[in-house]
Amino acid sequence: MRVRQATSNPGIILAELTVSTEAGLFRVRYSVAGLSEVEFPKEENDAQLPAAATPSVAEPVKSWHEKTARALHDILAGREAKDFPPFDLSIGTEFQKRVWHVLRKIEMGQTRSYAEVAEMIGNPKAVRAVGGACGANPIPVLIPCHRVLAARHKLGGFSGGLNWKRILLEREGVLFSSDRLSETPEFNWRADDR
């Protein structure tokens, strides 16, 4: 099996929009199949573009984007996101898609270890490969790869920068072993820290 997807051209982007949050400006992309990519705010993007509210986009994307924005805000605020846009995960390999699918089952506030995820997909020894699949997750936050920790509740890694993983987990009230504190500079988004 494992037929190489010759069709379904996943690379074609219909629209690239942004979602403005207290944590910065997220950049998201849509294909014909749905949300295909979420990018964490970068310092450069923070110098917000014209991005005046909701740009004019055709209807499929428009409602998808509303859901994306809402879900993003909800999760960042520590609230359960209920409504998601369709996801286009066609760029992934079968293995990665299996992992991403399982990640979606980890509810807010919960965590799993890379080893546990490996077991969930029925490939208990592919622990390290699971880490790779998490890192390849094209839709972070909405597909909660940040809820996967290393053994003994250590933080583990994160492609988008460990600080984001910390922030997201803290927002969800998850406790983790202070792995390594270093790694990142000043982050000042303090969404009303109570």
Added chain:
DNA sequence: CAGGATCTACTTG
């Protein structure tokens, strides 16, 4: 074939 967002089991300060 080399390299990772790992893990377990030691061994050392």
Added chain:
DNA sequence: CAAGTAGATCCTG
């Protein structure tokens, strides 16, 4: 307890 080391394992490009 924190921090290395070694070997095992498996998916990817």
